[in-house]
Amino acid sequence: xxxxxxxxxxxxxxxxxxxxxxxxxxxxxxxxxxxxxxxxxxxxxxxxxxxxxxxxxxxxxxxxxxxxxxxxxxxxxxxxxxxxxxxxxxxxxxxxxxxxxxxxxxxxxxxxxxxxxxxxxxxxxxxxxxxxxxxxxxxxxxxxxxxxxxxxxxxxxxxxxxxxxxxxxxxxxxxxxxxxxxxxxxxxxxxxxxxxxxxxxxxxxxxxxxxxxxxxxxxxxxxxxxx
Amino acid sequence: xxxxxxxxxxxxxxxxxxxxxxxxxxxxxxxxxxxxxxxxxxxxxxxxxxxxxxxxxxxxxxxxxxxxxxxxxxxxxxxxxxxxxxxxxxxxxxxxxxxxxxxxxxxxxxxxxxxxxxxxxxxxxxxxxxxxxxxxxxxxxxxxxxxxxxxxxxxxxxxxxxxxxxxxxxxxxxxxxxxxxxxxxxxxxxxxxxxxxxxxxxxxxxxxxxxxxxxxxxxxxxxxxxxxxxxxxxxxxxxxxxxxxxxxxxxxxxxxxxxxxxxxxxxxxxxxxxxxxxxxxxxxxxxxxxxxxxxxxxxxxxxxxxxxxxxxxxxxxxxxxxxxxxxxxxxxxxxxxxxxxxxxxxxxxxxxxxxxxxxxxxxxxxxxxxxxxxxxxxxxxxxxxxxxxxxxxxxxxxxxxxxxxxxxxxxxxxxxxxxxxxxxxxxxxxxxxxxxxxxxxxxxxxxxxxxxxxxxxxxxxxxxxxxxxxxxxxxxxxxxxxxxxxxxxxxxxxxxxxxxxxxxxxxxxxxxxxxxxxxxxxxxxxxxxxxxxxxxxxxxxxxxxxxxxxxxxxxxxxxxxxxxxxxxxxxxxxxxxxxxxxxxxxxxxxxxxxxxxxxxxxxxxxxxxxxxxxxxxxxxxxxxxxxxxxxxxxxxxxxxxxxxxxxxxxxxxxxxxxxxxxxxxxxxxxxxxxxxxxxxxxxx
Numbered sequence: 060x061x062x063x064x065x066x067x068x069x070x071x072x073x074x075x076x077x078x079x080x081x082x083x084x085x086x087x088x089x090x091x092x093x094x095x096x097x098x099x100x101x102x103x104x105x106x107x108x109x110x111x112x113x114x115x116x117x118x119x120x121x122x123x124x125x126x127x128x129x130x131x132x133x134x135x136x137x138x139x140x141x142x143x144x145x146x147x148x149x150x151x152x153x154x155x156x157x158x159x160x161x162x163x164x165x166x167x168x169x170x171x172x173x174x175x176x177x178x179x180x181x182x183x184x185x186x187x188x189x190x191x192x193x194x195x196x197x198x199x200x201x202x203x204x205x206x207x208x209x210x211x212x213x214x215x216x217x218x219x220x221x222x223x224x225x226x227x228x229x230x231x232x233x234x235x236x237x238x239x240x241x242x243x244x245x246x247x248x249x250x251x252x253x254x255x256x257x258x259x260x261x262x263x264x265x266x267x268x269x270x271x272x273x274x275x276x277x278x279x280x281x282x283x284x285x286x
Numbered sequence: 287x288x289x290x291x292x293x294x295x296x297x298x299x300x301x302x303x304x305x306x307x308x309x310x311x312x313x314x315x316x317x318x319x320x321x322x323x324x325x326x327x328x329x330x331x332x333x334x335x336x337x338x339x340x341x342x343x344x345x346x347x348x349x350x351x352x353x354x355x356x357x358x359x360x361x362x363x364x365x366x367x368x369x370x371x372x373x374x375x376x377x378x379x380x381x382x383x384x385x386x387x388x389x390x391x392x393x394x395x396x397x398x399x400x401x402x403x404x405x406x407x408x409x410x411x412x413x414x415x416x417x418x419x420x421x422x423x424x425x426x427x428x429x430x431x432x433x434x435x436x437x438x439x440x441x442x443x444x445x446x447x448x449x450x451x452x453x454x455x456x457x458x459x460x461x462x463x464x465x466x467x468x469x470x471x472x473x474x475x476x477x478x479x480x481x482x483x484x485x486x487x488x489x490x491x492x493x494x495x496x497x498x499x500x501x502x503x504x505x506x507x508x509x510x511x512x513x514x515x516x517x518x519x520x521x522x523x524x525x526x527x528x529x530x531x532x533x534x535x536x537x538x539x540x541x542x543x544x545x546x547x548x549x550x551x552x553x554x555x556x557x558x559x560x561x562x563x564x565x566x567x568x569x570x571x572x573x574x575x576x577x578x579x580x581x582x583x584x585x586x587x588x589x590x591x592x593x594x595x596x597x598x599x600x601x602x603x604x605x606x607x608x609x610x611x612x613x614x615x616x617x618x619x620x621x622x623x624x625x626x627x628x629x630x631x632x633x634x635x636x637x638x639x640x641x642x643x644x645x646x647x648x649x650x651x652x653x654x655x656x657x658x659x660x661x662x663x664x665x666x667x668x669x670x671x672x673x674x675x676x677x678x679x680x681x682x683x684x685x686x687x688x689x690x691x692x693x694x695x696x697x698x699x700x701x702x703x704x705x706x707x708x709x710x711x712x713x714x715x716x717x718x719x720x721x722x723x724x725x726x727x728x729x730x731x732x733x734x735x736x737x738x739x740x741x742x743x744x745x746x747x748x749x750x751x752x753x754x755x756x757x758x759x760x761x762x763x764x765x766x767x768x769x770x771x772x773x774x775x776x777x778x779x780x781x782x783x784x785x786x787x788x789x790x791x792x793x794x795x796x797x798x799x800x801x802x803x804x805x806x807x808x809x810x811x812x813x814x815x816x817x818x819x820x821x822x823x824x825x826x827x828x829x830x831x832x833x834x835x836x837x838x839x840x841x842x843x844x845x846x847x848x849x850x851x852x853x854x855x856x857x858x859x860x861x862x863x864x865x866x867x868x869x870x871x872x873x874x875x876x877x878x879x880x881x882x883x884x885x886x887x888x889x890x891x892x893x894x895x896x897x898x899x900x901x902x903x904x905x906x907x908x909x910x911x912x913x914x915x916x917x918x919x920x921x922x923x924x925x926x927x928x929x930x931x932x933x934x935x936x937x938x939x940x941x942x943x944x945x946x947x948x949x950x951x952x953x954x955x956x957x958x959x960x961x962x963x964x965x966x967x968x969x970x
Binding site: 120121122123124197198201202204205206207208209211226229230231234235236238245248249250251252253254 | 320322323324325341342343346347350351352353354355356369371372374380398418432448489542544545546547550566567568577601602603619632662663664665682683684685691693
């Protein structure tokens with residue numbers, strides 16, 4: 060684990076994470092059409108951005124002993140934090156749930172059962188899911204100003220996580236690109252992995268309805284898509 | 287596509303990557319550091335320092351004992367991989383492009399950033415390599431968009447990107463600056479315009495080593511009002527940049543609608559004679575520009591210029607491309623190469639070769655070489671840098687080289703690499719081998735040709751091969767290649783009097799058998815190799831066909847091309863045995879048994895150049911199953927087959943099977959295959 064090395068660096072880390080969080084949350088700069096259903100989420104995002112803030116902060120250039128295991132560092136999840144559960148209905152609207160949890164992504168699986176196809180994200184080191192955001196995008200991009208990334212399919216869901224380490228023992232703990240041979244889910248691709256901010260693209264055969272399901276033991280987020 | 291500059295060495299011309307004489311090792315070294323998140327987008331070398339740019343926050347030492355906070359740029363020792371502790375500039379966004387200054391003491395960084403070391407430097411900055419400070423004296427001009435690529439040409443810095451204005455000038459997408467001061471340079475005022483969507487952008491540029499030409503790719507369709515769909519060649523030899531009389535319409539078609547441009551990368555060869563372009567775009571068939579790698583000739587001019595070759599991944603994206611001379615390295619999101627015959631853009635088709643995210647191609651024909659380290663594909667490889675000792679690779683994943691852990695950067699050394707064979711192609715004067723069928727028995731014979739006339743025909747040891755089943759053959763170096771009626775192509779060592787064990791040429795059949803190719807082989811009436819191509823004629827067909835072929839890997843191209851229709855003096859349906867020598871094509875005629883020749887250059891037969899070279903004598907006609915020149919030593923191979931030629935391979939018949947019954951069975955099998963193929967094609 061990386062140990063904190065001073066307030067300035069911590070502030071920059073928080074700032075970077077906040078920017079990453081904002082990137083997960085706010086996709087209006089990517090050219091995505093405005094999502095009228097996301098208004099509540101935007102309010103929350105705004106408060107998240109306001110938390111950060113020391114633009115002059117700078118990390119040290121010196122190395123730290125102890126190896127590379129995680130890039131994520133934040134306050135532990137608040138036991139009193141109130142989380143709004145995701146809707147149970149299958150819809151095409153953005154689903155975003157805020158959390159103060161940090162987590163480590165240890166599994167990514169795609170399967171189908173009961174008339175739905177499922178993309179399951181499994182987490183360790185937490186009993187609470189980190190902030191996540193699931194929504195359709197017109198084009199998948201690693202950076203809002205960059206060129207589109209090819210993802211198999213005709214419609215693209217993005218699933219973003221904040222404060223999440225994708226590494227296990229320093230290595231990516233999940234396959235960054237999978238191409239399941241399924242009718243609806245054509246590809247999963249890790250398109251952003253920066254400073255604890257993760258974004259996966261899920262390529263779908265068409266713009267299907269979806270829902271996010273939270274499961275415990277282990278902590279999982281299941282994105283279910285229904286033809 | 288990056289440069290190598292020695293520290294302290296002033297350069298007047300662009301600095302291409304190092305030239306290699308072989309393929310690098312497929313085993314990456316273990317001393318490179320690990321970039322722990324994000325992606326590596328740009329790699330350059332300045333002296334003993336390699337600088338990586340991208341979007342990342344941390345880097346770990348090779349042994350993972352130490353970690354370093356690094357904000358989108360890091361410098362490492364080129365020989366040890368040790369992370370520099372003196373160079374750690376704070377850049378607040380992705381570094382997309384890097385270029386080493388002429389004195390090798392600083393780098394130009396371009397990308398999606400707004401500040402460097404806390405001060406405003408939008409999209410472009412020059413940074414000292416000794417301490418990471420912003421270089422005094424260089425002031426990047428204000429620009430309305432982002433920088434996506436950089437090239438240094440003498441005292442001129444080329445800047446490509448998404449900007450519409452720079453330094454207050456209406457100069458979009460591509461501009462030149464004074465490399466020392468950053469002041470606007472009016473050398474180029476060319477106007478890139480007309481996009482399918484969004485602002486015009488130039489995504490990648492490269493300059494020939496002599497500084498005479500610049501190639502640009504982007505989402506533009508015109509330059510200075512002239513049609514240049516997504517690719518333009520500029521002439522830099524005058525007082526200002528001009529549009530070169532070089533145009534291709536290969537990138538005119540649309541690919542998937544999500545892309546304002548599907549162009550991804552380009553690299554000019556170290557000799558400046560050609561360049562290679564990669565694309566994304568999603569599968570749109572086997573004749574378009576989507577998801578391709580294509581080579582173009584820079585020594586020519588005209589309109590429209592067609593690619594020298596096109597290699598299809600079959601629906602997956604290619605990103606970084608780097609030419610080292612004998613190799614075109616390719617990185618991306620792909621699973622296959624040589625895959626134009628996929629049925630759906632998400633599968634391997636007949637002839638496809640598995641290559642996961644990284645590949646080496648033969649620059650002659652675009653076919654994959656054997657090099658196959660593999661990597662977890664992720665989004666892709668975004669830059670590669672050939673140096674005098676190997677090849678750096680930057681990506682967004684951490685497994686490469688037989689799934690070794692190398693966090694987003696790896697170095698493949700030249701040491702332990704493999705040379706690419708360039709076998710001798712035999713010609714005349716010399717011996718010419720052919721098969722002769724007398725009294726139902728087909729034997730191999732040879733005749734010496736002194737340049738004007740043939741000597742007497744002599745039987746030679748046939749090595750136990752059933753020559754009646756051969757449909758074509760040729761010799762490269764000391765290897766005899768034979769096509770047979772069962773549709774196989776084999777290779778074996780050959781000295782003229784002894785034969786090694788046969789092995790199948792089947793690298794293109796490992797995933798999905800290329801039935802069309804093997805159907806062709808079963809019906810071939812002539813076959814020869816020339817310049818990365820297998821030329822052949824087919825029974826009853828009035829065409830000379832070819833497929834690409836790379837000796838090093840044994841990969842056969844999945845696409846069949848027509849080299850020539852019948853021309854004055856040659857009817858391809860009459861060909862019965864065929865070979866090529868420098869500037870000449872030679873063939874035997876099934877109609878009259880004569881040997882003829884014609885002028886053959888650049889894969890084309892010159893009409894009206896045909897002449898008869900030899901006529902049948904003593905029953906020895908030039909109607910032959912295989913006709914090829916070879917003037918070897920005649921020595922024995924260590925593994926010379928036992929008398930009687932009892933050695934067989936799986937591709938040879940179990941017993942001599944010249945009888946019509948066996949042939950009928952084979953024809954029946956291929957007819958069935960052909961019928962299936964026709965049904966599949968109809969279904970597709």
